[in-house]
Structures are given as structure tokens and as C-alpha cells.
Amino acid sequence: MLEALVNSGYSNTRARRAVIEAMFEARGQASPATLLALGQAHHAGLGRVTVYRTLELLQKLELVRQLHSEDGCHAYAPTQHEHGHHIICQRCRRAVEFAGCDISAVVATVETQTGFRVQNHWLELFGLCPDCQRGALDG
Amino acid sequence: MLEALVNSGYSNTRARRAVIEAMFEARGQASPATLLALGQAHHAGLGRVTVYRTLELLQKLELVRQLHSEDGCHAYAPTQHEHGHHIICQRCRRAVEFAGCDISAVVATVETQTGFRVQNHWLELFGLCPDCQRGALDG
DNA sequence: TGAAAATTGAAACTGAGTATCATATTGGCG
DNA sequence: CGCCAATATGATACTCAGTTTCAATTTTCA
Numbered sequence: 001m002l003e004a005l006v007n008s009g010y011s012n013t014r015a016r017r018a019v020i021e022a023m024f025e026a027r028g029q030a031s032p033a034t035l036l037a038l039g040q041a042h043h044a045g046l047g048r049v050t051v052y053r054t055l056e057l058l059q060k061l062e063l064v065r066q067l068h069s070e071d072g073c074h075a076y077a078p079t080q081h082e083h084g085h086h087i088i089c090q091r092c093r094r095a096v097e098f099a100g101c102d103i104s105a106v107v108a109t110v111e112t113q114t115g116f117r118v119q120n121h122w123l124e125l126f127g128l129c130p131d132c133q134r135g136a137l138d139g
Numbered sequence: 140m141l142e143a144l145v146n147s148g149y150s151n152t153r154a155r156r157a158v159i160e161a162m163f164e165a166r167g168q169a170s171p172a173t174l175l176a177l178g179q180a181h182h183a184g185l186g187r188v189t190v191y192r193t194l195e196l197l198q199k200l201e202l203v204r205q206l207h208s209e210d211g212c213h214a215y216a217p218t219q220h221e222h223g224h225h226i227i228c229q230r231c232r233r234a235v236e237f238a239g240c241d242i243s244a245v246v247a248t249v250e251t252q253t254g255f256r257v258q259n260h261w262l263e264l265f266g267l268c269p270d271c272q273r274g275a276l277d278g
Numbered sequence: 279t280g281a282a283a284a285t286t287g288a289a290a291c292t293g294a295g296t297a298t299c300a301t302a303t304t305g306g307c308g
Numbered sequence: 309c310g311c312c313a314a315t316a317t318g319a320t321a322c323t324c325a326g327t328t329t330c331a332a333t334t335t336t337c338a
Binding site: 098102109114115 | 207208212226228229235237239240241242244245246248249252253254255256257258259260261262263265266267268269272
């Protein structure tokens with residue numbers, strides 16, 4: 001991720017390293033506030049503004065994707081697949097990326113039904129991760 | 140919508156009528172700020188707080204659904220179908236609900252791929268509405 | 279109509295996100 | 309290695325959506 005950033009001509013700075021490390025320490029996703037807190041463990045002076053700027057940059061380079069859910073739309077998740085989506089654990093909030101979403105049948109139906117021409121879509125799944133499925137048994 | 144609200148035991152108030160009317164005057168979706176502005180045409184004294192409270196109520200009764208998109212997650216759209224989703228025009232922002240999204244194949248794949256158990260999903264389509272498809276030809 | 283219950287909205291507050299700008303860091307070059 | 313221009317940073321101040329509070333108003337129902 002840092003490498004991709006450098007390859008695109010951006011500087012390898014202490015602040016950016018801190019944010020990226022924070023991103024990977026979180027469980028697949030993190031809010032700006034979380035990234036700030038985690039990032040400050042690596043670089044005490046890390047500022048709020050820089051977290052936002054770094055996220056903006058990572059998002060532009062498609063290294064990170066913004067997640068949306070009931071409880072707010074301020075989480076960011078690292079991406080491996082260009083056209084991936086995320087599944088989020090409703091219990092522990094862990095996010096995992098998946099690829100290969102084929103919704104062409106739905107798209108075709110909707111185009112007929114509404115007359116819209118579909119150009120893009122946004123899909124997110126919610127459920128229980130393997131760990132929390134086990135945990136749910138205990139209560 | 141007003142009827143459903145009253146049937147659930149809530150009062151039929153001037154403020155709520157104004158918000159609901161505003162909701163239907165918008166193109167299938169509106170932000171709280173828009174609802175406030177449009178609603179004040181019906182009830183000049185309408186307050187910001189009441190718009191938020193009414194939206195919360197309508198959302199609880201599933202008469203309205205929150206939409207998410209690139210440019211913010213502060214839009215609300217009226218719903219007809221309990222398990223509907225929305226398609227949003229990228230040009231004019233008009234939102235239309237559609238029903239019958241069958242993504243069980245994707246769900247099955249993802250469950251195998253990730254080990255998650257899927258319980259819920261969130262789907263939104265983006266594209267051009269019929270009007271804007273024509274408009275796009277003009278430029 | 280009258281009174282209790284529900285609802286409203288003005289005012290003050292909160293906190294995420296943004297703009298600004300002087301300072302510090304980075305990377306290339308000699 | 310050390311210097312310099314370009315890049316990036318973060319302290320500060322600001323904005324504005326959304327929330328809390330609470331006295332006043334509106335609604336409902338007997």
C-alpha cells in the first residue's frame with residue numbers, strides 16, 4: 001500500500017506510514033478517529049487533518065474503500081480487488097473483501113422494470129464472521 | 140404514509156404533514172436540509188429538529204429508507220416494498236425503488252469464500268434515468 | 279370544551295470535517 | 309553528505325449537520 005503510494009509519486013512520510021499501519025491493525029476497517037488514535041501510537045504528533053488527507057489519497061488510488069452501514073458511513077477498508085465489495089460482521093465489525101459479485105441478472109431485471117440504464121452498483125453484505133458464529137453459541 | 144403513521148398511534152400534526160409532503164415533492168429522495176426547506180413552504184415554523192425526529196419515526200416504521208452514495212449518506216427515500224432497494228440517477232439524483240433483487244447466488248459464493256454467514260445485504264444501483272438518457276444525447 | 283399526553287421548536291451545545299498558513303520533512307542533486 | 313525546492317504536516321480557527329434540553333404549543337379523547 002505504501003509502495004503503491006510511492007510508485008504513484010507521493011512521498012513516503014512518517015505520517016502516512018502511521019496511518020497505513022493503523023489501517024492494517026484495525027479489523028479490516030477503521031474510522032478516521034480510530035486511525036488517528038491507532039496512528040498516534042506510531043507517530044505521536046500525527047494530526048487529524050493528515051489522517052483525512054491520507055484517506056483521500058488512498059481512496060483516489062483505490063487502495064482503500066469507504067464502507068457504509070447503519071451506524072454511519074465513516075469507515076474505510078483496504079482493498080485488494082478493483083471491483084471488490086465488503087462483508088461486515090454485525091457483531092465484531094470485522095470487514096472482509098470479496099470478489100466476483102455477479103448481479104447481472106438483477107441489473108437486467110431492474111433496467112427492464114425501471115427504464116434506467118445501470119452503470120454502477122454498490123453492494124455490501126452483513127452477517128456473522130466465523131469467530132462470531134462460534135461466539136454466538138456461548139451468548 | 141401519513142395514514143400508516145396515524146395507524147401506528149402517532150399524532151397527525153402540521154409539522155409531520157409538512158415533512159411528508161416535502162418528501163413527495165422531492166425527486167424520490169431528499170436530505171434533511173431539503174426537507175426542511177421544502178417543508179417550510181407548507182408550515183413556515185417547521186423546525187430542523189422536527190425534520191430529524193420525523194425522519195427517525197418514518198424510518199422506524201419502514202416508510203422511508205436511508206440512501207447512501209458517493210456524495211454523502213444523508214438522503215432519505217420513501218419505500219413501498221419492504222425489501223426493496225433503490226436505483227439513483229447519477230445525473231439528476233432521482234431515486235426509484237425496485238423490488239425483487241435475487242442475489243442468493245452471490246451470497247452462497249461469499250459464504251463459501253469467506254466463512255461468514257450472511258444475514259442481510261445492502262444494494263444500490265447507479266445509472267441514468269430514462270429522461271437523462273435522452274438528455275445525455277444533447278450534452 | 280378541558281385536561282392530559284404528545285409534539286414542537288428556540289437556543290445552546292457537540293464534534294466531525296475543512297480551510298488556512300507558517301513550519302517541518304522529504305527526496306533529488308551536486 | 310548537505311543543500312534546496314517541492315511536498316507534506318499540523319496547530320488553530322472555523323463551519324455546519326445533528327443533538328440535547330426544556331418551556332410552550334398542539335393534538336387527542338373523554
